[in-house]
Amino acid sequence: MLDQFQDHIRLHFSELLSQPFLLACSAGLDSSVLVDLCQRSKLNFSIAHANFQLRDEDSLSDALFVRNLAEKYKKSFYIRDFDTAGYSKRNKVSIQVSARVLRYQWFADLLQEHGLSHVVTAHHADDALETFLINLSRGTGIKGLGGIPAKTETIARPLLVFSRTAIMDYAKKHQVEWREDRTNAEKKYLRNKIRHDIVPSLKELHPTFLDNFLKTQHYLTDTVSVMEAHATEIKGRLMKQADGNTVIPITELSQLKPIGAYLHLLFHSYGFTAWTDIEKLLHGQSGKEVRSNTHRLVRAHENLLLSPIMPSDHTMYSIHEGDSAVKVPITMTIERSEYCTEKNANTLYLDKNTLKYPLTVRKWQKGDYFYPLGMQGKKKLAKYFKDVKMDRLSRERQWLLCSEDQIVWVIGRRADRRFLARPKSKEIVKFILNK
Template sequence: MGSKFPELFEKRFLLACSGGLDSVVLTHLCHESQLDFALAHCNFGLRGEESDLDEKFVSELAEKIKKPFFLTHLDTLGYVNKHKVSVQMAARELRYAWFKKILKENNIPILVTAHHADDDLETFLINLSRGTGIDGLVGIPSKTDFLCRPLLPFSREQILEYAKSNNLEWREDKSNNDTKYLRNKIRLEIIPALKELHPTFLDNYKNTQSFLRQTSKIADHRLQEIKKKLFVKESNFTRIAIDKLKELEPLSAYLYGLLNEFGFTEWDNIADLLDAMSGKYVLSDTHKLLKDRSFLLLSERQFDDSTQQHFSININQEIVAEPLEMKFTVVDNWDNNTDAIIYVAKKALKYPLVIRKWKNGDYFYPLGLQGKKKLSKFFKDEKIDVFSKKDQWLLCSGEDIVWVIGRRADERFKVKEDTKEILRIEATL
């Protein structure tokens, strides 16, 4: 353990202990190695008295080995009803959220769990049954940025043998024998049949995992090279050239490899997006992929409705802090407008001024042009992408647009030779 997980010998860590065979063995190993750790136990409240006895067992174990003990009681069924997820998924999300909270509050850098080789195989078979790419087949990682799984190389049989040889006691969770849960069915019925077909099945699986991880690293290296060429980062989104994407073969595999990390699952819809009309998009839980002429635009989803926000500016107000920094100064002379600075006739303004997002139907009189123009047409002529349009702020006087901020002022408010009060407006873009 020391060679593969040296950090466990150097830093304090949190050990997740259910009271079952695997976590009790891991606790014993860490204690015998004189490591610095605390135990954490979740009571999910799913098995009545049995859950309480698990809690009591782990509490007494922590006291016996003189280790700090963290405990929580979780409303698992309430979470299931609220979020419409399975009991097992609810338990996972609840416990990891609590573990991370404990790590942060106590300045503990590492969480240790007792996942082993059979858990890894079960996860592989679950992902295989549901359909997955290579990321779902490479197995459970032995390390992440905050998590270590030192028992991952060992089988359930080896762990049981260790427990018996050291006269360890542990709790048995009877729900682990309920085959209505997919993982239990795989553990109790499918894996034993596979091991019966081939006695060295688990060892063969580990070798296969090693080959898959090596292949995955090669693929990841290739994908990163492509991302550097194709993914052009803008201020709040990433632009991807569709013609360059279409040169990749096999296209479906590259689309998955390039976009899978952003949570997308509707791969047929993403492939169709390449030839769709501008404005079409595909959503994941966290991101949006939108077709904009010859590009795909990738951005994080925004769930607040900022289009309804209005920010007022009073007549004597000189500084504005939100939604962007602006400065209003009365000056004696004016210069040419720039993207960040405009000069207007203050007398033409109706206060309070308002900063707001643009909406369909908005129009203005672009400075230097004759007549009015719809903002949607202005954006199109200026080749402004849809994400930039979405984030566009306007400075308005009553219903009239004074400035499409950062782009064009309005002709109606321009400074003339006889203007007596000139207002300089500067925005930090």
């Protein structure tokens, strides 16, 4: 296995031959063998161990084992304790997800701090099979079935071509020591149940099952690459940026067949999973929307609008008498002025005596109304938005300039005529929206 490993490094991970890297070691069989392989191959590496503090004395013993291993090979090492359970509770995610997020965030910090090229992990062929089956059970689509990438910009996994059996045989032959994680035998975890109950049965089907699986997964990965290239081309043609949104014309999108497959191809990277709901959106009413955890798709007349989900902003920002500028939430310049008949959506001339300071800048609220310039009477703001065909996302981003509870300006769009400067106004204040 050592010769195979060294050949594999030369052919596919040549950067590890010339650049120092970080090796993630849990103290278990796989990562302990990886340390031994890298040491015998005379590679330049440091060792990192994340102590997730989930197994009491066992966790402490694992950390001590890694420390001793690093000292044995005279390697720099980094050990960090994490409050994994606390992170899981605060962020409402599983322990497994918490551990993954915490360690990879830490690894990224270590790479930057110490000038290291990659994090090298000990994922192997059996891990790839288990991950495939987990993703298959969750319905993640073809990308999820493509498996664990052998290499990313900062992560390298040179053991993916080796089986757990090969790694065990190497450990026995070279007398590699490791620590056994007792939780690996607990079938309450999905991965362990797959490892102990399903994978052995699959391997019994054919003596070369694992090798055949790796070949198939390689083909799937190639297929995913082709699909993503096609998705990039389609996105470039259909998705345009306007007013802070990604705009997708529904007519053109609907012409893609099969539509379900294309919806998954175009939107899965934004966290969407409700494909039936998104397809219904193509035929739904304007204003309907579908959300993922991070993004929203809103139907706006003949388009879909894609945008990140932003936290609701109910803050009111004050403008005091004598202020010459506003910097948040938008930038405006305020200055004294003479009467002017100039008409500009981004410039407003107000009669100062009609204003009651402090003025406020806020988002619109249900029931808001104003007396729009150029129109008769008053109009509810919601009706005005509808009349000028403002989409739902633009409405939510719209800021208002207010005097007490009265709207002075739908900023950048329409003024309230009650506050406008006139030829006989004694004091005129000029607001300029800076875009």
